[in-house]
Amino acid sequence: MKNIIAFAGSNSKNSINKELVTYASSLITEANVTILDINDFGLPIYGIDLENSQGIPDNAHRFLEAIKKSDGILLSLAEHNGAYSTAFKNLFDWMSRIEGKTFYGKPMLLMATAPGGRGGASVLEIAKNRFPYHDAEIVDVFSLPFFGKNFENGKITDKELDEKLKTSIGKFEKAVSEADLSKEVA
Numbered sequence: 085m086k087n088i089i090a091f092a093g094s095n096s097k098n099s100i101n102k103e104l105v106t107y108a109s110s111l112i113t114e115a116n117v118t119i120l121d122i123n124d125f126g127l128p129i130y131g132i133d134l135e136n137s138q139g140i141p142d143n144a145h146r147f148l149e150a151i152k153k154s155d156g157i158l159l160s161l162a163e164h165n166g167a168y169s170t171a172f173k174n175l176f177d178w179m180s181r182i183e184g185k186t187f188y189g190k191p192m193l194l195m196a197t198a199p200g201g202r203g204g205a206s207v208l209e210i211a212k213n214r215f216p217y218h219d220a221e222i223v224d225v226f227s228l229p230f231f232g233k234n235f236e237n238g239k240i241t242d243k244e245l246d247e248k249l250k251t252s253i254g255k256f257e258k259a260v261s262e263a264d265l266s267k268e269v270a
């Protein structure tokens with residue numbers, strides 16, 4: 085059984101992105117999924133002076149190790165002022181100082197949700213353009229707009245959007261298994 089990690093790019097205890105990524109995880113049938121919470125990997129705000137004086141904190145190493153050991157990544161990003169949340173960007177910045185190829189070529193399903201109608205479109209655009217420079221293998225991108233209207237009791241209520249996510253999950257699971265096959269051949 086392969087191992088997938090799932091997490092939200094948010095440090096909110098009531099993160100709607102965590103709710104979405106948890107639902108997406110429940111749709112995975114062919115792998116174990118570990119849901120991570122970035123609150124369990126607390127980090128000081130990145131700064132070059134801090135890095136030079138104290139080095140890179142263990143929690144950045146721990147999170148990066150979880151990515152490295154995984155066979156795929158489900159990630160749902162919160163959007164703050166059209167970009168990553170500070171908490172996610174901070175984790176990303178610290179990890180990128182250890183390893184520029186931060187996502188190790190792992191298949192990734194990139195998601196976002198927001199209370200509004202754009203469903204995190206701006207942060208998705210940023211991540212879609214940037215993550216490949218960090219060796220992310222983005223298999224598909226899924227956005228859930230109007231979270232309050234389209235999500236209830238742990239599930240997407242809009243049939244069309246739910247089908248869309250299920251199609252994305254199917255592509256993601258296929259990529260995870262094909263990545264495996266190519267490793268076996270190599």
Ligand SMILES: Cc1cc2nc3c(=O)[nH]c(=O)nc-3n(C[C@H](O)[C@H](O)[C@H](O)COP(=O)(O)O)c2cc1C
Pocket residue numbers: 092093094095096098099100101102161162163164165166167197198199200202203204
């Ligand atoms: C500082 C701040 C900036 C925000 N900026 C945006 C934004 O640019 N676009 C958007 O759709 N929602 C924005 N929101 C609303 C968030 O989408 C909303 O708080 C959402 O719950 C964040 O996801 P999370 O619950 O997973 O943390 C912002 C919220 C905060 C606190």
